[in-house]
Amino acid sequence: MMYxxxxxxxxxxxxxxxxxxxxxxxxxxxxxxIHAIDSLYSWEGNIEEDEEFALSIKTITSKVQEITENTRKMHSYELPAIISWEISGESDYLKWIADSVK
Structure with missing residues (x-):
């Protein structure tokens, strides 16, 4: 299984x-x-600065597309950053992730 x-x-x-x-x-x-962060970014030709809240969503890789679709539907941004990367980690913790999302 991939995470x-x-x-x-x-x-x-x-x-x-x-x-x-x-x-x-x-x-x-x-x-x-959920973490409060300060963000600086380029948007429509301007440099913007805002306080944002970052979400680190732990899951199995086969759920990434469904998470992306659900997040997009609930998100207020015109173009939300929704990115993912595969992870490895301590086996018992990864098992807990898998057991929690099945």
Missing amino acids: SIVYTTTSSKDEARKIAAKLVEKKLAACVN
């Missing part, structure tokens, strides 16, 4: 919690960490 983290950012803590809760409730994610 992934899906990463996205939101404009508010409430939005981050809403997305996180839905993904865990639907058993698409085992755990979602």
